[in-house]
Amino acid sequence: MAKTTELICVTCPMGCKLTVTHEGDTILGIEGNVCKRGEAYAQTELVDPRRMVATTVQVVGGVHPLVPVYTTAPIPKPLIFDLLSELRQVKLRAPILAGRVVLEDALGTGVTVLTSRDLPAAPG
Amino acid sequence: MAKRTVDVAVIGSGPGGLAAAIAAKKEGAGNVLVVERDVEMGGILLQCIHHGFGTEILGADLPGPAYAQRFEQEAISLGVETLLDTMVLDITPTRQIVAASESSGLLEVQARSIVLAMGCRERTRAQITLPGARPAGVYTAGMAQRFVNVEGFVPGRRIVILGSGDIGMIMARRLTFEGAKVARVVEIMPFLSGLMRNYVQCLLDFDIPLQLGHTISRIIGRRRVEAVEVVQVDDQWRPVPGTEEIIPCDTLLLSVGLIPENELSRNVGVALDPVTGGPYVDERFETTMPGIFAAGNVVHVYDLVDWVTEAGYVAGKHAARFAAGDRAGQLDYVRLEAGENVRYVVPHVLTRDQLPGESIKLQMRARQPIEKPVWVELRDGEKRLIRRAERYARPGEMLTLVLPERSYEDVRQAETLTVNVLER
Numbered sequence: 001m002a003k004t005t006e007l008i009c010v011t012c013p014m015g016c017k018l019t020v021t022h023e024g025d026t027i028l029g030i031e032g033n034v035c036k037r038g039e040a041y042a043q044t045e046l047v048d049p050r051r052m053v054a055t056t057v058q059v060v061g062g063v064h065p066l067v068p069v070y071t072t073a074p075i076p077k078p079l080i081f082d083l084l085s086e087l088r089q090v091k092l093r094a095p096i097l098a099g100r101v102v103l104e105d106a107l108g109t110g111v112t113v114l115t116s117r118d119l120p121a122a123p124g
Numbered sequence: 125m126a127k128r129t130v131d132v133a134v135i136g137s138g139p140g141g142l143a144a145a146i147a148a149k150k151e152g153a154g155n156v157l158v159v160e161r162d163v164e165m166g167g168i169l170l171q172c173i174h175h176g177f178g179t180e181i182l183g184a185d186l187p188g189p190a191y192a193q194r195f196e197q198e199a200i201s202l203g204v205e206t207l208l209d210t211m212v213l214d215i216t217p218t219r220q221i222v223a224a225s226e227s228s229g230l231l232e233v234q235a236r237s238i239v240l241a242m243g244c245r246e247r248t249r250a251q252i253t254l255p256g257a258r259p260a261g262v263y264t265a266g267m268a269q270r271f272v273n274v275e276g277f278v279p280g281r282r283i284v285i286l287g288s289g290d291i292g293m294i295m296a297r298r299l300t301f302e303g304a305k306v307a308r309v310v311e312i313m314p315f316l317s318g319l320m321r322n323y324v325q326c327l328l329d330f331d332i333p334l335q336l337g338h339t340i341s342r343i344i345g346r347r348r349v350e351a352v353e354v355v356q357v358d359d360q361w362r363p364v365p366g367t368e369e370i371i372p373c374d375t376l377l378l379s380v381g382l383i384p385e386n387e388l389s390r391n392v393g394v395a396l397d398p399v400t401g402g403p404y405v406d407e408r409f410e411t412t413m414p415g416i417f418a419a420g421n422v423v424h425v426y427d428l429v430d431w432v433t434e435a436g437y438v439a440g441k442h443a444a445r446f447a448a449g450d451r452a453g454q455l456d457y458v459r460l461e462a463g464e465n466v467r468y469v470v471p472h473v474l475t476r477d478q479l480p481g482e483s484i485k486l487q488m489r490a491r492q493p494i495e496k497p498v499w500v501e502l503r504d505g506e507k508r509l510i511r512r513a514e515r516y517a518r519p520g521e522m523l524t525l526v527l528p529e530r531s532y533e534d535v536r537q538a539e540t541l542t543v544n545v546l547e548r
Contacts, residue, residue, distance in 0.1 A: 008324045012179045015320030051325055052175040054187050055301055056273055063164075065276040068173035070187045077329065084301055098193055116173060117166075117189035 002028055007045055011037045018042050050074035054116070057087050057102060061121050062094030068116040069102045075111045082107055094121040125230045130155040130205075131447040132440070133221055133235035135212050135388065138167025139429050140420020141241030142195040143436025144443065148239070149202040151444035156204045157233065159223055161211045165199075166192030167243055168266065169429065171273045174294050176321075180430035191429060207231070215392040219415055236447035237415040239439050240389055240403070244382040244421040246291075252380050254286075256343030259350075265291040265379035269298070278302045280375025284352050285309045286340050290318035290427075292379025297326035306332045307371055310354055312339040312361060315493050317381075317520045319427065340376070341368065349374055382425045392416065399468040400424040406457065407471045407484045408442035409435060414451070417443045424470050424487075427522050431487070442480075458535055460486065463503070463542035467491045467519070474527075476536050484527040490517040490545045497548040500525050504538040517545045 007018040014034060020042045021029040030042050044050055052074050056066035075083060083106055090102055096119040103113040132148040134141045137160040148156045164170065169177070172188030179185050186194070200206075210225040221233040246264040261280060263271075268279050269291060281304050285292045288311035296306045309327060314337045316323055327334050335354065341363055342353040356367035384402035386394070394403045395412040402423040403411040410417050419439035420432040445451075457473035469488040486502065494517045501511035502525055509531050517523060523545065527535070535541065 008320050010321040010325045012185075012321075015324075017320075051329065052185065054174045056173065056276070058276075064274055066274065068187060068189050068273060070173070070175060070190070080301075098190060116187040117170070117193050 005046065007042055009033060009038045009041045010051075011041050020046065022046060049077045051077055051080060053080055053083055053113075055084055055087055057090040057092060059096065059119060060091060060093045062096065062119045063122050064119060067092060067096050067119045069113050070116050071106070071111050071113055073111045075106065075109050079107050079109065083113075087113065094119050125232050126228055127232045127234070129234045130157045131236050132156045132239065132443045133219075133233055133237075134158045134239045134241055134419075134440070135215075135221070136160065136167060136241035136243055136422070137162075137165035137196070137206065138241060138243050138420065139169060139192065139195065139432045140243065140422065140436040140439070141167070141239065142192070142199050143433040144239040144241055144417070144419045144440030145199045145204040146195065146202060147437040147440030148444040148447075149199075149204055151441045153444035153447055156444075157235075158199070158204055158206045159210050159212055159221070159233070160206060160208050163209045165196045165206065165208070171266070171270045172294075173273045174298070177429050180428060181433060182430075188429070195433070212388060215388050215416070217393060217413060237417065237443040239436075239443045240386075240394075240411070240416065240418040240422050241420055241436065241439075242385040242388065242422045244384045244401075244425050247378070247381040247383060249378060251383075252286075252378070254340060254343060254378075256341075256353075257345055259343065259345040259348050261345070261349035261375045262343065263375070263377055265289070265295045265377045268295055268375075268377050272298055272302060278304055279377075280304060280349075280373070282307055282373045283375045283377060284340070284354075284371055284373045285377045285379055287311060287379035287381070288313075288317045288323075288334060288336075289379040289381065290322050292377060293318050293322040293326040295377060295379070296332050297330060300330045300332070304375075306330075307373055308332070308354070309334045310338045310340060311336050312357055313337070314359075315518070315520070319520065339363070343376060344370070349376055352376055382421065384422050384424065386422060389416075389418070389422070394418075397468065397472060399462075400470065402470075404472045405470060406455070406473045406475050407438075408475070408480065409439035409471070410442060410446070415443075415446050417446075424468065426487075427520075431522070434485070458538050459540040461540055461542045462488065463544040465491045465494070465517070465545040466543050469543045474535055474541070479529075479532050479535065481529065483529060486525040486527055486543060488523050488525070488543055488545070490519050490523060493518045494545070494547055499544075499546050499548050501544050501546065502527065502531075503542045503544065504534060504540075507534070509534045509541070513548065 169188035169192035
C-alpha cells in the first residue's frame with residue numbers, strides 16, 4: 001500500500017514542505033522540494049532520521065569555562081542523547097584551536113565532533 | 125585623550141561589522157578600525173553554537189562561532205585594526221567617535237566614514253507588558269543562550285518559552301540537551317514566527333508542545349517563578365475568558381522579537397524608520413547622515429547571518445568609497461514604498477543617478493501570511509518593472525527581489541516605486 005508522508009526538509013533554512021509517496025521504505029515520489037538535497041533528506045528521514053548536533057564541552061584554564069563543539073555530519077536521531085552524555089565526560093585544556101577533534105567516529109557512527117572556535121587560555 | 129584618524133570606522137564586530145570592515149579594506153580603504161565593546165570579536169554569533177550558518181554564501185553548514193572566526197581571520201589578515209573591550213559613547217555629525225575602555229580611558233577617533241553595526245537587542249518583559257509578580261527566573265532567550273553556551277550554567281529545570289522566534293526554539297532544544305524540561309512554547313500569533321526547520325528539529329524532534337494563538341497572562345511566584353498562566357487570545361490579541369491554564373515552571377524565557385540597536389544612531393541624528401526600528405538607508409546602506417552607513421541587524425532584523433554578511437559587504441564597500449572622496453554633490457533619490465501586504469522594504473530609497481554597477485537586493489517582510497503561490501513585484505504606478513514567483517509568503521521569512529541592472533533606467537524615470545506581495 002502506497003502511503004503519503006508530509007515532511008519538512010531541514011537541510012537548509014528554506015524549509016521545503018515535502019510530500020513523500022512511499023511503500024514502506026521505498027520512495028515512489030517526492031513533491032515540494034526546490035533542490036536535490038530535499039530528495040536525499042526524504043530518503044534518510046523515512047529510514048534513518050539524522051540530525052546535526054551542537055553542544056559545549058568543559059574547558060580548564062580558558063577565557064570561558066566551555067568551548068562549543070559540533071558534529072561535521074548528522075548523526076542518527078536516537079543517538080543524540082548518548083552523544084551528549086559522551087561529550088559531557090570530555091574536558092579540554094586551553095588554549096584550544098578551532099577544528100580540534102573532540103571525538104573521532106563518535107559512537108561508531110563515523111561522525112567527527114570538532115571544536116567550533118579558538119579558545120585562548122585565561123591570562124595569568 | 126588619545127586621538128587618531130582613520131578612513132573607515134566600524135562600530136561592532138558581529139557579522140555585519142566584520143563584513144563591512146573586510147569589504148572596506150578590499151575596496152582600498154587605508155585604515156579600517158573596528159571598535160568592539162566585548163573582549164572578543166564575533167558578536168552574538170559566539171553564543172549561537174548551533175548549525176545553520178553559511179549555507180547560502182559559504183556552501184557550508186557551520187556553527188555560529190566558526191562562521192564568526194572565519195570572517196574575523198579574514199579581517200585580520202587584510203590588516204583591519206581592532207579596539208576590543210571599548211565602548212563607543214557618542215558619534216558626531218562630523219564623524220568623530222568618542223569611545224572608552226578600561227585600559228585606554230577616553231579615546232577619540234576621527235573617521236572619514238562610519239559603518240554602524242551594533243546589531244539588535246531582544247525585546248524584554250517591559251516591552252510586552254507582561255503582568256504578574258516579578259520573581260527571579262524570567263530571562264530573554266538570548267540571555268539564557270549566553271548563560272548556557274558561553275558562561276556554563278543552565279537557568280532552570282522546568283521551562284516555558286513565550287514566543288516562537290528562532291532563538292526561543294533553538295533554546296528549547298539546547299535546554300533539553302542540558303537536561304531541562306521544556307514544558308511548552310507559547311505563541312500569541314496564529315502562526316510560527318521563526319523558521320519551519322527550527323520547528324521540526326528543535327520542537328517536533330523532542331516532543332515539545334507549541335501552542336499558537338496563546339499568550340502568558342500572568343507570572344506566578346514570589347522569589348522565583350513557580351508557574352505561568354497561559355490563555356488563548358482572540359484575533360485582537362485579547363485574552364479569551366475561561367481558557368486560562370496554569371503551567372508549573374521555574375523559568376520563563378522570552379523570545380518575543382528583536383529591535384535594531386540604534387541609541388548611537390539616534391543621538392547623532394540619523395533618521396530611523398519606526399517600522400524596522402533601524403535607519404532609513406539607500407541601496408548602499410548609507411543613512412540620512414552623509415558618510416554614516418549601517419550594516420546588518422542594526423538596519424532591520426535578518427533571518428540569516430549570510431544576508432547580514434552580504435549587507436555588510438555593500439555598506440563597507442561604499443563606506444570606503446565615501447572615505448576616498450567619491451561623492452559628487454547632493455544625491456537625488458527614488459522612494460521605495462511598502463505596498464500591498466508588505467510591512468517594510470529595505471532599502472527605503474534608491475539613488476537616482478548613482479546606482480552601483482551591480483544588482484541590488486530589495487528585502488521585505490510580508491504583513492500577512494499567504495500559504496499559496498505569490499508574486500513579489502516592483503511597480504512604478506501602472507508599470508510593473510520586475511516580479512518574482514514565490515511558493516508562499518510568511519511574515520517570519522524575508523522576501524527578496526533582485527533589481528537587475530537592466531531595470532536601472534526604469535528606476536531613474538520613477539518618482540516612487542512600490543513593492544507588493546500578491547496571490548498568484
